[in-house]
Amino acid sequence: MPxxxxxxxxxxxxxxxxxxxxxxxxxxxxxxxxAKFLAEVVTGDAQLVMARWTGAYRFGNERQARNHPRNQGGRTRRG
Incomplete structure (x- = not known):
């Protein structure tokens, strides 16, 4: 994970x-x-804390999942 x-x-x-x-x-x-944020950013990894607090925390697999065939849009009929 980056x-x-x-x-x-x-x-x-x-x-x-x-x-x-x-x-x-x-x-x-x-x-x-x-106040909670400032206390946490001093004690932890500042970049990771800010990513979590902004909601921009990524797990690293979003691009891969977006490119998966089942996520390409449109419904396919099985059957």
């Missing part, structure tokens, strides 16, 4: 946290959620 990368965060004066992925906004955390 390691998440390209995430960054910016803590604002009002206590909220802006998460970005490759420079694009990926989420904003406020209040208790922002």
């Amino acid at each position: 390691r998440p990368q390209g995430f960054a965060y910016l803590e604002l004066r009002d206590g909220s946290v802006v998460l970005t992925h490759h420079g694009r906004p990926a989420g904003v955390l406020r209040g208790d959620r922002a």
